[in-house]
Amino acid sequence: MTLPLRPIKVLFSLSVLIFSLVTFANAQDGTVIHVWPDKVPGETAPKHPAVVTDNNSGNVTRLTDVTDPTLKVFLPDASVNNGAAVIVCPGGGYRILAIDKEGHEVAEWLTTLGYTAFVLEYRVPEKQDGALNDIQRAIRIVRSGASDWKVDPDKIGVIGFSAGGSLAARAGTMYSEDSYSPEDAIDKVSSKPNFAMLIYPAYLDKGENRSLTPELKIDDNTPPMFLFATADDTHANSALVMATALRDKKVPVSLHLLPKGGHGYGLRPGNPAGETWPSLAEKWLKEIIK
Template identity: 65%
Template sequence: MKPKRPTSLKLLFALNLIFFIPLANFAQTNETIYLWSGNVPGENEVKHDPVQTANTKGNVIRLTDVTNPALIVFEPEASVNNGAGIIVSPGGGYKTLSIDKEGYEVAAWLNTLGFTAFVLQYRVPDKQEQALYDIQRAIKIIRNRAKRWELNPNKIGVLGFSAGGSLSARASTRFNYDSYEKLDAIDTLSSRPDFALLIYPAYLDKGEERSITPELQITKDIPPFFIFATADDEHANSALVMASALRDNQIPVELHLLSNGGHGYGLRHGNIAAETWPALAEIWLKNIILD
């Protein structure tokens, strides 16, 4: 029997609680898994902790100068664990990571749905190529350790916001491309996500006349997608061209475009888009992944 989903009121209550949990509590209670035990491929700087920026606009904690990429693990209660895992990639223009609003808070919400969530601290700033190394390695590590979290290795997906949406799209279309040289047995595993959610994704329309970014090669074995954006978001064309390319290639895709909501809202209350996409995503996940 599948675990019972929380009702809308319970979900709202849970989300309200999440936003009052200090960041320090996450750091104290959640396991950190570093992606690279030795030298970090493509990294010239020595490993060190990420740097928190002075910019806290919008009550957001932002990290930068990531040289030792990591996964922060959020486990659901055992009674609701549904056997699926999701890597959460925060946005920040490939300059910073909005680590709480588009990372920890989202992971805690996913836990209420029964998902094991992994917040990815990928390399920034200005290391898009290396960020792909990081997410591909992260998928392989989770598959390798799936039994540890009671996960089905064939139910590992990605969820990204803004630049994190770009990274999630790249991971979902470039899994046949070895972005870095294989290091160990973990790298013999597939880096293909089993599903992908893009929330206000950016940088997917860098082709001619704002067409799909050439790097994103749409093939028949690409996983199903859920895409959410708003018409008043300057990056909304990314969602449209990605959905169109997927549809043209008969890849299952669900696209939602609200009239307003802007960009960078996460799932914080007070924004219509932020209050809309989680419920839609929950339904999609239930129908596509868990059924």
């Protein structure tokens, strides 16, 4: 017996919904979630796993050629889970992703503080529009599945490093702009992060005379932000102009500028900046999510 066309469509939609719910419910530490279950918006290359580059200098694993963006789940121990989540955006100049140094290691640190962390493999190289699609969709995925991860949907933030700091800033200031066409019920959920942490951010000063990058629209509804940089970082002006713009709009902002530390240190020991920002961020987070 052949079913009419309408019931087939209904059954298909239900099966997709059930599959999504099962995926969320069964998420374990280390689970990898594909940000786009079907076609990736604006992507012409076929989906495939990210490519690990030959450059592992500084003991850093670098990924490139990301065509199938993913979220990797890092769960805190139930005894310390504080009900908040953070999406981690590694840096790499929008060319590569320093996936361990500015991704997995940061997520593992966050779980020790009680946060559920998600490392985002966003599209590179040179796919800034696609990266914005990816972070907006990622926030919506986490918010949609918040109850399954024992997360408060109003306590979901982002942290980014270098280019990842640029992406986190874009997520925190461009959430009212849908950067892609809605695909399913997940896209009806807000993509606005509740807070953002920008660690040695880059590319935020592309305006005239090194002023704030024009696409970053700051208003009274912009979420609170934590910014950290060092004076000897060539990208340090990004943190300064962002902090000024936030202050001018009376958005809560915490800015820390150390004399030395350079750029790209993550939270590994041996660098004064890398050893300083985590404790400052930890204290700030406690105030934000209380």
